Amino acid sequence: MGLKVSHIPTDEVKVYSTIDDPSSASPQSLAFNFAIYFAATVSMDDSEAFSILGMEKATLLVQIKDGLEQSFAHGDFLNHPTIVGLHALAIYLVGFVGIEWAAVRS
Amino acid sequence: MYIVGPPFHNHGKGIWILDGLAIRIAQSLGLHRDGKRLGLSYFQAEIRRRLWWHLISRDGRAGEDYGLEDTNSLLVSSEVSLPANIDDTEIYPDMQQPPVAKKGWTPMTFTLINIELAKSMKKLAYIAKKSSPPTEQSRLQVIREAKDFVDQCLLFCNPVIPQHRQTLCCSQFLLQKLDFITRIQWIIRQGPGPQANFATEQNISEALEILKPRFNREDDLLYQFSWARKAYPQYHVTMYVLWHLCLKPDDPRSDEAWEAMEYLFSNELRDEYNLTSGSKTAALWALRAKALSVRSTIGKGGQGGHTSAGMSAFYGQEQTREQVIQLDVIGNNDTTIDVDIAEWSDWDVLAHGFQFDNPDVLWQ
Numbered sequence: 001m002g003l004k005v006s007h008i009p010t011d012e013v014k015v016y017s018t019i020d021d022p023s024s025a026s027p028q029s030l031a032f033n034f035a036i037y038f039a040a041t042v043s044m045d046d047s048e049a050f051s052i053l054g055m056e057k058a059t060l061l062v063q064i065k066d067g068l069e070q071s072f073a074h075g076d077f078l079n080h081p082t083i084v085g086l087h088a089l090a091i092y093l094v095g096f097v098g099i100e101w102a103a104v105r106s
Numbered sequence: 107m108y109i110v111g112p113p114f115h116n117h118g119k120g121i122w123i124l125d126g127l128a129i130r131i132a133q134s135l136g137l138h139r140d141g142k143r144l145g146l147s148y149f150q151a152e153i154r155r156r157l158w159w160h161l162i163s164r165d166g167r168a169g170e171d172y173g174l175e176d177t178n179s180l181l182v183s184s185e186v187s188l189p190a191n192i193d194d195t196e197i198y199p200d201m202q203q204p205p206v207a208k209k210g211w212t213p214m215t216f217t218l219i220n221i222e223l224a225k226s227m228k229k230l231a232y233i234a235k236k237s238s239p240p241t242e243q244s245r246l247q248v249i250r251e252a253k254d255f256v257d258q259c260l261l262f263c264n265p266v267i268p269q270h271r272q273t274l275c276c277s278q279f280l281l282q283k284l285d286f287i288t289r290i291q292w293i294i295r296q297g298p299g300p301q302a303n304f305a306t307e308q309n310i311s312e313a314l315e316i317l318k319p320r321f322n323r324e325d326d327l328l329y330q331f332s333w334a335r336k337a338y339p340q341y342h343v344t345m346y347v348l349w350h351l352c353l354k355p356d357d358p359r360s361d362e363a364w365e366a367m368e369y370l371f372s373n374e375l376r377d378e379y380n381l382t383s384g385s386k387t388a389a390l391w392a393l394r395a396k397a398l399s400v401r402s403t404i405g406k407g408g409q410g411g412h413t414s415a416g417m418s419a420f421y422g423q424e425q426t427r428e429q430v431i432q433l434d435v436i437g438n439n440d441t442t443i444d445v446d447i448a449e450w451s452d453w454d455v456l457a458h459g460f461q462f463d464n465p466d467v468l469w470q
Contacts, residue, residue: 004217005160007153008194081131083157089128090160097121 005090014084027075028085034068035088039095068092128161129180137161140186149199155189160217163224181221181228191218191259210262216273219259223280226252230288239295249285256281279319286312287342305353310363313347316340317366339374341386348390351397355404364401367394 011032018025018033025033041049041061049057068088072078077085136144137158141151162180190207191214197205229248234240256277263270290309293301303309317340347363357363371394375387 003160003163003220004213005156007156007197010199078131081135083135083154086128086131086135086137087157089124089131090157093121093124093128093164096124 003094005087005094011087026084027071028077028082028088031068031071031075031077031088032084032091034064034071035091035095038064038068039091042095125161125164132158132161138180138184138186142187147199148201148204149197152189152197152205155186156214156217158184158186159189159221163221179228181225182232188218188221189214191215211264211270211273213269215259215263216276219256219273219277220280222255223252223277223284227284230284234288234291234295239297240292242289242292245288245292249281249288252284253281275319279316282312283316283340283343286316287346290342290346305350305357307357307359310347310350310354310357310359313343313350314359314363314366316343317347317370339370339387341390344370344375344390345393348393348397352393352400355397355401360401367397 014029015033015036018029022030038061041053041057041064044052044057046057049055049060053060072085072088075082075085077089132138137154141154142148144151146154162184190205191212192205192208193212196208226248230245233244233248237244260274260277263274265271265274286309290304293304344367347367350357351360351363351367354360371391375390
């Protein structure tokens with residue numbers, strides 16, 4: 001992707017550690033994963049998303065967004081922000097611009 | 107959590123607000139101070155620089171998207187060092203030496219170009235505000251410096267490799283667009299009413315050139331990035347082309363220009379996107395209706411002698427374009443546009459206060 005905000009070698013470990021054991025991951029690490037899922041899904045077109053993820057892109061995006069918001073809420077992000085949480089927000093916002101929300105809503 | 111979930115139909119303002127929030131959060135974490143001065147490790151400092159510069163250079167596109175003026179001057183005043191032009195493998199958590207910047211292409215190259223262009227935009231906005239009217243020379247100076255920087259970065263890009271090609275295409279596109287839109291902006295600032303150097307052949311050629319990649323789907327290597335095109339409609343350039351068509355409905359390139367317009371209006375500027383993007387899309391639809399009606403008065407393909415008629419039809423008794431556009435939208439029932447008048451103060455900013463595109467996108 002265009003603007004680079006991540007550091008792949010260390011972020012990759014973060015993402016897969018969370019996938020490996022989500023129950024012990026911090027809420028903001030969960031948010032980080034959701035943000036990456038979100039951006040990845042946005043970058044696919046509808047048919048690609050369906051064949052790879054087995055779901056309607058719009059439906060999935062709403063689910064991921066819910067996951068991300070809940071993670072932020074559980075981690076009390078606004079009162080206790082962390083760099084990981086801010087990374088999550090930054091990546092989420094990159095994907096967010098790419099959404100046709102009208103299509104997602106319908 | 108409501109803060110992160112702006113209403114779907116209002117994504118434009120949601121982004122603007124959340125970007126501001128993200129910068130506040132960054133400041134609360136001390137990201138506005140360089141990590142080295144805070145005694146952090148080389149690795150931490152570098153990661154924080156990436157995040158900080160990402161956030162502050164993102165804000166720029168807001169002007170084009172929402173007609174809101176970007177008030178932060180962090181881009182030109184920030185004391186945080188720029189991130190280094192390096193591959194990810196060159197930094198690791200327990201490194202003891204600062205990273206050494208590379209000359210060739212790295213995954214950071216495009217990011218650094220974007221930051222530079224965002225800064226240039228900021229400088230131009232400052233010049234535009236400070237002097238009225240601003241001189242073309244001062245504009246060219248900034249553009250030339252930006253171009254030198256970009257050229258230097260692109261020296262080692264190999265167009266055969268998709269990521270390099272993406273950097274090449276997008277950087278050149280962004281530079282061209284910055285040059286074009288600020289040139290138009292400078293012309294408009296010469297004073298109210300039509301300017302001789304506004305609807306010129308060179309300008310329309312360049313505008314169409316800038317819009318061209320948007321419907322060029324032939325580049326398979328860049329297909330993977332095509333989603334980004336829809337996310338960033340070219341409001342300013344589209345607006346210029348429509349103005350041009352109003353002023354010169356019989357321009358030799360009008361058919362070509364209309365083809366481009368019809369493509370954009372049936373894709374990224376399609377009616378249902380009005381919901382998400384608000385008044386500027388509505389304004390463009392209204393301007394399109396105006397251009398269409400001017401076109402029909404001269405008859406398609408009419409030659410010669412119509413330019414001045416078109417011009418007076420366009421300007422009517424008004425002296426400035428914004429007023430014309432504004433009247434149009436409010437008064438023209440044919441366009442069935444429901445515009446919140448209160449949002450219209452923003453249009454002036456959109457028209458005059460061009461802000462550069464968001465960096466994190468690929469334009470093809």
